[in-house]
Amino acid sequence: MVMFMGGRRDGADLAALMLLQLATIPVSFSLIVAGFASMTSKGDWRGALRTLWSALPQWLLFMFFFFNSLVVIGEIALIVASRMTATPQAWQAHIPLVCMLSSSTAFLVLYAASNSGSGSDRALAGRWP
Numbered sequence: 001m002v003m004f005m006g007g008r009r010d011g012a013d014l015a016a017l018m019l020l021q022l023a024t025i026p027v028s029f030s031l032i033v034a035g036f037a038s039m040t041s042k043g044d045w046r047g048a049l050r051t052l053w054s055a056l057p058q059w060l061l062f063m064f065f066f067f068n069s070l071v072v073i074g075e076i077a078l079i080v081a082s083r084m085t086a087t088p089q090a091w092q093a094h095i096p097l098v099c100m101l102s103s104s105t106a107f108l109v110l111y112a113a114s115n116s117g118s119g120s121d122r123a124l125a126g127r128w129p
Contacts, residue, residue: 018092021099028102035109039116055116064108071097
């Protein structure tokens, strides 16, 4: 967004935000792994994926795909802007997009892990099986 508004990436406020987002990415990936690990039983990753799928309500899946479609659109916009201006983008330009993707995936996995315990209902009501 800053790039399209004509802002600069080397300002103090944006540099701090970029560092915070960069630090969030490995934390999100570790939370994703921890969430999957808590749902696995005896190394059964397929069972963990089934548990993940059945524990997520349809509104949360819709929001996940909606927000991450914005991530895809942002990545396409970066590619188009890079090609049209004939200037290569630095790898730091991808940090906010990767941060959004990893954070939303971590939220999705942790929500499923917290709602997949025994005694919780399946969230498949009104959704495809």
